Amino acid sequence: MKSFENKSVFLTGAASGIGRELALQLAQLKCNLYLVDVDEKGLNTVAEEAAAQGVRVLTHTCDLSNAAQVSKTLADFDKRCDVIDVLINNAGVAYYGPTDTMTQQQWNWLMNINLLAPIQITNHFLPQLLTRPDAHIANMCSISGIVAGGRFTAYHTSKFGLIGFTEALRAEYNRKGVGVSAICPGPVKTNLYEAAASGREGSKVPTPPNWLCASAERVASLTINAIRRNKRQVVITPMAHGLFQMKRFVPSLIDFANGFSRKKKKRLAILQAEENLRLQQLKGATSCESVAKSQIADAA
Numbered sequence: 001m002k003s004f005e006n007k008s009v010f011l012t013g014a015a016s017g018i019g020r021e022l023a024l025q026l027a028q029l030k031c032n033l034y035l036v037d038v039d040e041k042g043l044n045t046v047a048e049e050a051a052a053q054g055v056r057v058l059t060h061t062c063d064l065s066n067a068a069q070v071s072k073t074l075a076d077f078d079k080r081c082d083v084i085d086v087l088i089n090n091a092g093v094a095y096y097g098p099t100d101t102m103t104q105q106q107w108n109w110l111m112n113i114n115l116l117a118p119i120q121i122t123n124h125f126l127p128q129l130l131t132r133p134d135a136h137i138a139n140m141c142s143i144s145g146i147v148a149g150g151r152f153t154a155y156h157t158s159k160f161g162l163i164g165f166t167e168a169l170r171a172e173y174n175r176k177g178v179g180v181s182a183i184c185p186g187p188v189k190t191n192l193y194e195a196a197a198s199g200r201e202g203s204k205v206p207t208p209p210n211w212l213c214a215s216a217e218r219v220a221s222l223t224i225n226a227i228r229r230n231k232r233q234v235v236i237t238p239m240a241h242g243l244f245q246m247k248r249f250v251p252s253l254i255d256f257a258n259g260f261s262r263k264k265k266k267r268l269a270i271l272q273a274e275e276n277l278r279l280q281q282l283k284g285a286t287s288c289e290s291v292a293k294s295q296i297a298d299a300a
Contacts, residue, residue: 001086001134001179001228004029008084010077010125011035012064012117013091015042017190018140021220022088027053029224034077034084035059037091064091064117065109074124085132086227087125089118089162090140094192096206097199099153106197107154114158119165129178136179136227139166143186143240147247150258151199163233170232179230183223186240187213212239 001007009026013019015037023035027050035050037043040061051057058080062073077084093113095106118139129135144152145159163182170180187208196205214237226234235244246253 001136001230004031004224004228007031007086007134008081009033009086009088010084010121011088011090012062012121013037013140014046014059015039016046017192018185018188018216018219018223019090020046021216022090022223023047023050023057025217025220025224027051027055027057030055031086032056032081033058034081036062036064036073038063065112067112067116067120070117070120074121083132084125084128085134086136086138087122087129088138088140088223089121091117092140092142092158092192094152094155094196094205095199096151096193096196098151101199102154106199110154110197111158114155115161115165118162122165122169126173126178130173130176133177135177136181136230137166137169138181138183138223138227139163140223141166141182141184143184143235143237143243145182146184146235147243147254148258167232174230179227181223181226181231182233183219183226184233184235184240184244185214185219186237186243188219189213189215212237 004026009031011019011022011026011033014023014033014035016039019035019037020042023033023046026033030053032055033047033050035043035047035057036059038061043059043061047057047059058077060073060076062069064070091113093110095102095110122137129137139162141163142155142159144156145161145163148156148160163184166180166182169178174180189210193205193207198205219236222234222236225231235241243254
């Protein structure tokens, strides 16, 4: 992208964190903004700060887990804006806890926001983006869409899907002049972890230490650079780069780390003992049944 000046940007998750920094930095580059978030108060605050840069800023409050609300937001954009040049699917939520205790409702909530809403929004804007001379799509994918760990299965699933969607879009539309980038940061200093749903009653979602995290400002800056240079994929933070290379060259180390547990042998031993008891009881019941049948036959 040669210049950001006067470009029209549609940005989700704009009220805080990476989205807020993106809005402010894009405003400094003289982009006109359409900002979307479920947090109306935070959204209005960001809009005021961005508008101080002398650009047009429009907002719309939307719960991305609700497809009908997403449709209303898109219709509002079409009514109030003439064109779109840049689409940034930034909004995301997380769930932490054992996957086997997750409800379908929790799965739907997370997948709708992290994956299905970006697909719905992108599908709506693709015909318009194809008419623009310097269009771009950037999806906030995360290193969690490349390397998986435990207790964040739904989040990993959504981000793996978003990376696949992004790569497919790039393969199909980069040749037609629409740039597409997957942004894959490691942990970032945002409220993602504090706001995440927890499947462990009474337990908070663990937050990475600050020294492992990138700032939202840096991620926003690198995202804008990726759009400017039409980068395919951007991995952010040393930890994310380390995990990326480990997955690429020595994936067995990731298996070892994910499979390590001091309680694993004890747990399996208990399960095996329970299974042995079940088999003994079943064998005993079968034996008693055979004796009963024999006695009935003798009586007859």
